[in-house]
Amino acid sequence: MMTARELIQAATAHPCQPWPRHELEPEAWAALTQALTQSPEIELRALWADTTHIHAFLHDREHGDFLFASVAVESGLYTALSPARPAAAWFERMIRDLWGHTAADGTDLRPWLDHGQWTATPPMAARPLPNLAAPDPMEFLPSEGPDLHHVAVGPVHAGIIEPGHFRFTGSGETVVRLEIRLGYLHKGTLALLRGKSPRAAARFSARLSGDSTVAHSVAFAQAAEAACATTPPPRALALRGVMAELERVANHLGDVGAIIGDAAFPLLQARFIQQREAILRVSNTAFGHRLMMDAVIPGGVAQDLNDTGADAIAAALDALQAELPQLNRVYIDTASLVDRMAGTGTLAPALATQFAPGGVIGRASGQPGDARRNPCYPPYDRLDVSAPMIDAGDVDARVCIRLAEISESIRVLRILLMELPEGPITAPLPMASGEGVGCAEGFRGDIWHWLRLESGLITQAFLCDPSWRQWPLLEAAVEGNIVADFPLCNKSFNCSYSGVDL
Secondary structure, three states, X not given: OOOXXXXXXXXXXXXXXXXXXXXXXXXXXXXXXHHHOOOOOEEEEEEEEOOOEEEEEEEEOOOOEEEEEEEEOEXXXXXXXXXXXXXXXXXXXXXXXXXXXXXXXXXXXXXXXXXXXXXXXXXXXXXOEEOOOOOOOOOOOOOOOOOEEEEEEOOOOOOOOOOOEEEEEEEOOEEEEEEEEOOOOOOOHHHHHOXXXXXXXXXXXXXXXXXXXXXXXXXXXXXXXXXXXXXXXXXXXXHHHHHHXXXXXXXHHHHHHHHHHHOOOHXXXXXXXXXXXXXXXXHHHHHOOOOOOOOEEOOEEOOOOOOOHHHHHHHHHHHHHHHHHHXXXXXXXXXXXXXXXXXXXXXXXXHHHHHOOOHXXXXXXXXXXXXXXXXXXXXXXXXXXXXXXXXXXXXXXXXXXXHHHHHHHHHHHHHHHHOOOOOOOXXXXXXXXXXXXXXXEOOOOEEEXXXXXXXXXXXXXXXEOOHHHHHHHHHHHHOOOEHHHHHHHHXXXXXOOHHHHO
16 A cells, blocks of 8 residues: 555646645545555645645655645545544635535534625635525534533624634533634635735735734745745845744734733733833834734835834844843742643643644644744745744643743844845746745744746635644643633634634
């Protein structure tokens, strides 16, 4: 029997940069599903579709490289990957809602993005049909046991938060099952990209998940540049790194503050939030926008670092680096605070291995993935970026990983600013045809974008936020905890609602 790697590499290769796309015959794709059960080293990173094909992007942990596989859809059906890779289930539900392709023998075929309100379904199909049916009620998985009750939360929440529905099944205060239903922020992003040039479409990718606007913009730009065989100038690549690390520091500071706030320690929360505000302000000073939205474009960057930007960033980093040890010490020395964190919302490393969640969630549960290290991309190819990792898997571990990453990002930022090259900040994009895959390490984890261009215009696209592989793990991590600890678990994961609502 051929291995999963052998099945993919034996298939017809289509030009896609930087990884060729191998198109398998339906029989070989069905064999791939079976082979994946025997190949735990092959990780699923993304699964999506177009009007005629299913596409899977995979990482071979043993060889350290990436595999891109496709299969043609026959009579609206394709063999499901979810029996072999549980993370595929949410992707398969999304594919059915958007393109109408059904995963045969899939583990979960319930609607995901489609809440029954669209005027035409499936909207991304070659020939969408009018939606004349009344919406079906939400379907939740059954739970059995004595004295179980349900707690329904959302989609509207208190405070400023994205919409999502959380259905808790509890036995007393203990959570027996959590099910998450999203899709309330569906924006039709993939359809909006089609027919546009990469430069025009970049605004949509930048808004897929606003807190990761730089990381998504970098991944989108890389995909467009790969499809067009274009290399941005060295200064533009370095500035992208500066923006990405500022975004990472700001979000990690905000996350740690929010987690500590949910544990009722407002003094420490206030200091983290104040430092986050300082980073956002210096980002605005340096690049003209607090979130640096639309600052990264295909071919380079839209705006150079202004005259006072480097000094302003250095001053903000100095202030943060001076206070960070004290903030860490207060966190570690406050027994009541650590007691709330330690052992809460534990994600077992064995389960994390099945989903390859990436980012803080993965590295807090013993998973080493970091796109800055593998596949590695400029400007990180000339930096030895450290990716701290522990395996406790609880809320405390995720806080500690964030704190360690903040310190590492400060170090990386200082190097980037010190070695910032001179020169132009953009390169022209030709009106080319081709396929490209781009990646970026956002503060949540690895982001993957795929584009197909014809004569310089996008015909097909997919934008994959790491939250696709992280939301299901939140459901698992909450089980066995009390309902009152869900905010801690949820904040420590901080998955994107918008990023998977597309």
